Amino acid sequence: MRYRVLALAASIPALGIAVPASAQDAGSIQIKGFVTGVLPDGEIEEVLTDEIGLPAGSQTRATDSYVPTVAVEYFVSPSFSLETICCVTPHDVRGAGVLDGAELIDNAIILPATLTAKHHFDLGGGFKPYLGAGPTYFMIFSEDVGANAAALGATDVDLSDELGFVLQAGFDVPLNDRGLGLSLDAKRYFVGTTATFNAGDTVALQSEHALDPWVVSAGLAYRF
Template structure:
């Protein structure tokens, strides 16, 4: 019996103290993310009515900050940027890569943390996203196929949904797993001389993240 009690005490001593978030705490996380577009694209009008495009996945670091208003409710702001290639599909498939763009998608979500005093703390969130497309550039293959082309993508405003979990490693440090769905739409404008082609693109990516966080 004494041996069992000593073993139980040892387990308790080895278990990390809860790094739970409390009202007024700031949680800072550094994640590695994969942005996986779930795109739906329209025709490239007027020149390529049967042409479409696709957007490739991208990997990048991401920094986020969560402020806890109460033990259960917090607000998270994510900061990160990714680069994506845009590829031709259907009638545009022979061109291959059409363009590339950098994407800056600051996202603010309001979160609910279900078990703030537990060692494993799941949460869900919902909020808004504003996506800025910048440094768009036509590929050499597109310029060769149709002539020198200027590519512009309109910014996007939409909603964001989120689910994740924090898992204690020490009293202040925790592991984090997170997934988001972002409503992201843009209008592409491709200008070749006096000819302007346009395409509407629903990107709607899933963002998968894994990383470490610290409570301050």
């Protein structure tokens, strides 16, 4: 279901064909330093294996995370760029519904390897909004069994790495004529993970989860 956004994203480059070029020159690089909020979902989409007998109405949620991030952007042309980001975000997984508050997974670290293609619109006065889209690959590591899951006999847990997709929108505003600017950015990721709880050598619980985070950033940009 989450990949239905592919058709929407495919139309993004066509939205600005008639828009004049922005002030960035082809070949220039822009680096952005952000404060970023990562706001995932984490709900259960499907239970694949259940040897512990989850009660009806069981659900999960992933905690939010606020971290510094860096984005590096290369301008292929004045109106088209490629951007990647660098960050890791820590999250816990907690129970919801009848499991409200249960500690299930602690300290899962996500490295969201992401590349977006962006089209920039020049609306005059230095204000340059953009739209983007691209692939992402979530690498998840360091996850630990939470206290309540351990009490049920779970000895270890694994969250699978997964390929997904991201849509992006934002804008840049120059603060001076030496390349310094203000940038606001929002991304919506469409990606999930499979959680596997083991009790010794036995798979006790395996479930598919929608992560699908909103990632909202604000910070400074420098172009050179």
